[in-house]
Amino acid sequence: MIIKMKEQATKKEYEKIVAYLESRHFEIKDVSSEHIMVFGVIGDTSSIDPHDLYAFQGVGEITRVSTPFKKASRSFKRGDTIINLGKGVQIGGDQFIVMAGPCSVESEKQLMKIAENVKKAGAHILRGGAYKPRTSPYSFQGLEEEGLKLMRKVGDQTGLFVISEIPSADLLPLFETYVDIIQVGTRNMQNFHLLKALGKAKKPVMLKRGMSATIEEWLMSAEYIMAGGNEQVILCERGIRTYERYTRNTLDISAVLAVKELSHLPIIIDPSHAAGRWNMVEKLSLASLAVGAHGLMVEVHHDPEHALSDGAQSLKINKFKTMMTEIDKISQVLGKRHL
Amino acid sequence: MIIKMKEQATKKEYEKIVAYLESRHFEIKDVSSEHIMVFGVIGDTSSIDPHDLYAFQGVGEITRVSTPFKKASRSFKRGDTIINLGKGVQIGGDQFIVMAGPCSVESEKQLMKIAENVKKAGAHILRGGAYKPRTSPYSFQGLEEEGLKLMRKVGDQTGLFVISEIPSADLLPLFETYVDIIQVGTRNMQNFHLLKALGKAKKPVMLKRGMSATIEEWLMSAEYIMAGGNEQVILCERGIRTYERYTRNTLDISAVLAVKELSHLPIIIDPSHAAGRWNMVEKLSLASLAVGAHGLMVEVHHDPEHALSDGAQSLKINKFKTMMTEIDKISQVLGKRHL
Amino acid sequence: MIIKMKEQATKKEYEKIVAYLESRHFEIKDVSSEHIMVFGVIGDTSSIDPHDLYAFQGVGEITRVSTPFKKASRSFKRGDTIINLGKGVQIGGDQFIVMAGPCSVESEKQLMKIAENVKKAGAHILRGGAYKPRTSPYSFQGLEEEGLKLMRKVGDQTGLFVISEIPSADLLPLFETYVDIIQVGTRNMQNFHLLKALGKAKKPVMLKRGMSATIEEWLMSAEYIMAGGNEQVILCERGIRTYERYTRNTLDISAVLAVKELSHLPIIIDPSHAAGRWNMVEKLSLASLAVGAHGLMVEVHHDPEHALSDGAQSLKINKFKTMMTEIDKISQVLGKRHL
Amino acid sequence: MIIKMKEQATKKEYEKIVAYLESRHFEIKDVSSEHIMVFGVIGDTSSIDPHDLYAFQGVGEITRVSTPFKKASRSFKRGDTIINLGKGVQIGGDQFIVMAGPCSVESEKQLMKIAENVKKAGAHILRGGAYKPRTSPYSFQGLEEEGLKLMRKVGDQTGLFVISEIPSADLLPLFETYVDIIQVGTRNMQNFHLLKALGKAKKPVMLKRGMSATIEEWLMSAEYIMAGGNEQVILCERGIRTYERYTRNTLDISAVLAVKELSHLPIIIDPSHAAGRWNMVEKLSLASLAVGAHGLMVEVHHDPEHALSDGAQSLKINKFKTMMTEIDKISQVLGKRHL
Known part of the structure; x- marks a missing residue:
């Protein structure tokens, strides 16, 4: 200092x-x-x-001369952190992982239809919101516990791992029961009470970047979780707030490079929330792969126009398939492993 | 639409x-x-x-053509919301209220010394953090429940109302027991789980603006609380994040005028967090009064250099007294009531 | 409306x-x-x-219901604008163009060395600043007219087209004499006096995005030039200002997709100014290609440590060669033409 | 360093x-x-x-350890810079100066009517745009030289000093002939070519803060002018760009305090451009006075609804009079001199 x-x-x-x-x-x-x-x-x-x-x-x-984060820093651990979910699915290192699914879990039928299709197209992990952080109290708030149960059920039947967003520390036991990865949403990145609780969780945590957080603040939030003893942290860049209004947020693609320099933790990209427009998702996914991200989280829906949330940024199933084919082609050139 | x-x-x-x-x-x-x-x-x-x-x-x-918030909007309620704490202390309307105290509760002795002095200088409400949202897990995290108890005790002895920040929904019973106003911090402005719980609380809530929230988003968060049935909401502008680095945040003083146009809820200003520098607090407080805010929240410490947090932005006791004298003078010209 | x-x-x-x-x-x-x-x-x-x-x-x-720009809009002209420089070099359409060279022209020897090497590696256009917009009046301000002459000379000898930044409308005759493309810098994006003059210029103009400009404002600046009669406009995304400090600016890679939707004008990316760190340039260049940009502008220097400006973000010559090889590989997969 | x-x-x-x-x-x-x-x-x-x-x-x-600006810094000159316009009108020190007038000069009749009224209400300087920096090439661009002549004529007849914005270095002789203070607009704050020319000008320069400039960058632009030999520089805060959309820009009122700490140059506030809404101008002006600014620049129009530009933020004449009365009252309490 x-x-x-x-x-x-x-x-x-x-x-x-x-x-x-x-x-x-x-x-x-x-x-x-x-x-x-x-x-x-x-x-x-x-x-x-x-x-x-x-x-x-x-x-x-x-x-400051030294970074304020320790356990999250590259100097604490030289090698990359790799999170093993089992069945050969790893986050970090050479593998390029794809998480896909609907914004919100709406029903078993909806979830199953989407899950089967994304699995077939090559996704590894099923995403789906059970507790939805909506800006309006009058919007659909999610199926809550019922949604988590459906995630588990559909995940097991299709052979996909499942990830869902936790809204509050007191729901941790429920999430530890039903999901494989616990997601912290952008609005809770500095909910330190929640981060401390997750430091004791037995499941990996995916920490989304706050809407206007710096990379240092983001890594400090990862540090909170790691300081508690849970070193299984995945970072997820999902766009930051800027003056630009044409896209919902601005994807900070350089954050992948910065995080890889500063930290050993894996980093994936969520192009759906970044752009807020489905027709940008494919190209941004290819760019994410090219820049060196460890994976993607993508919203997919079989009927986006009648989705209960975020239809605007959801890919239709056949668009998702096309995208996966493109990813395969570029993965090969880049020497990335992709299941 | x-x-x-x-x-x-x-x-x-x-x-x-x-x-x-x-x-x-x-x-x-x-x-x-x-x-x-x-x-x-x-x-x-x-x-x-x-x-x-x-x-x-x-x-x-x-x-959108109509505002997304209803109960928080001026069209829902034409007259100003006035929150009565008792003993003639009101937030809203013509009164200019002053909340003052240390960033963190450190000990009974510290708190009592500060409380006695701010009371003497004319403050109405004692502020003090018991659960501190620190960006580093390695910094002082607050006295927690013990801190709340001290707030109540010192408040009662000095005749000051007390306000403190709640970190999580599960601590609500504790806060309802010990404080007069429950504060929601800037990092929790969109912690919807917490906002929903506060909709059922029996105490007024002071909602700080998120660091990079728009006024519409802020009012939507107030709407969450009001939608649950608790209409006793006070807004607090505490500076927004901009590129400027000389000040900790940028005080958005026009927000007072915007909020008064859009909503019936009272709005106060926290110049200490906005500037992050104690030597700017007095002038910003006078400007807040001149622009029409309903009050102030100011950090005061008897020994800022050894404060456990935020000493940089805390006024020494005699500086606070000088400031209160200036506020009195301008209040009179503006026809504001000030106890 | x-x-x-x-x-x-x-x-x-x-x-x-x-x-x-x-x-x-x-x-x-x-x-x-x-x-x-x-x-x-x-x-x-x-x-x-x-x-x-x-x-x-x-x-x-x-x-607004209709866009405020007309001639720059996709509805004014459905097909892509393609700017023909001659000798088969086009900006726009299927071709992926590379502009490379030093931040500042320092001497004939320096410029020639860099030019020969970037030409050999596959670049099409030589970049180099003669009038440098430095934030400090005490920093090197460029070789001015002498720099422009060197650009022309070296461009002709190596068979590269040349581009350089114009600081003011009154220097337009000089730029029309010496360069093939006139660049408008980020700080002059809304220098309307200059834009009007360029509307009468006989050379193509490359318009950099303002540091905190929205895409709509950027296209309005293009409109200024086109309204004057010069429809040869290339857009260049070079990073926008955000809170993030690890990178100099934040590359808004989605802007490529937005511009291609809203306008028929070609868009290229300058990863050097965006990141401000040479070790991010290669990966950001690959991402730019993957997202669909029409080209790149990259800073290259044979001895960045002694460059008179912006050495931090300049690639060494052999790094540039490696990057061009990677670009070739991915171009083939994507079906992009690359000379 | x-x-x-x-x-x-x-x-x-x-x-x-x-x-x-x-x-x-x-x-x-x-x-x-x-x-x-x-x-x-x-x-x-x-x-x-x-x-x-x-x-x-x-x-x-x-x-950096030392500030990058020298002549603009408080350490270069301890005492405040005071700019004497003559007839007892000074900018800086204890005086609170008011510049008022229309956004654009539209006609002699319009200008005279507004000038006579603002003079009567207590303004010292007449503002009025002759060359208008409009975001659309299709909007009214100003009366240009004719506008400058009208400013001089009306200024002389009413006994007001005049200020107008210069768009480009080559128009400097014209501005030196007709105006008393040369204004640099927010979009030209880093037009270094123009700043260098103004370093040689014989008239004081008012430098508006760039829309997203830091205070340090702003003072560096002042340094450019001062480095050329012209030390008569006035700073003008006019709101910065933030995410907030209800106001046109966000008035950074703390900038007054920061500038007074870092520099000896006078600083005034333009609440009209900051808010972009006339009904906020009065209160923001009072806040500017309370925070310690050296003056105001305010847009006033006799018929805002038919103004050729910026009617939205222009005060009607009687509103301006009311505001001046309020300013008088508070000036007295604060011990500010106000003609």
């Missing part, structure tokens, strides 16, 4: 903060120039919120 | 979506021109997520 | 704005419901700035 | 960049810890674009 004092700071102000930091057992190295007092703070500064130190009179600017 | 078809849309596509909407009992009024098909959808469209309709082939753009 | 009145608007206010619009020869179609007055404005509304109409008392919200 | 190497950086990489910086006569101070190499660069680093140094292999993160 580097601390730069204000130009008008006094020697006394400088000494006060230095004394405080030394009392907390940090080593101080001075880098002052003629015009400005600057010093480095050596030691494990991860317990300091730099923001708090601004309370000291005369402090100008504080810059 | 106005639906504009794409230029290349066919008559058949137009008829399909029209038929669907008519089957849901909406009235359709055509406004097409020579080059483009456009129509209005008349009826209560609040149950439709416009996004879902994009699933229909040929749909170009959908625009 | 759809105009929705405020709920509290009076019949008289409604009639006033309707009368005004009818006096300007627009046709009005009413779509009012019981609670709210709404109407459509039929005719060529491109000369109306919707913002201006808010001056009428009682106006609530105004929504 | 502090340079932190990547964790995996080698000793050799460290030595290479250190050697390079020493060759440029900077002094190096090492602050490395056990796990990470970090060093300070001492000397005048304003000629280095930190971004360029990332080209060196192994460089992790670079942080």
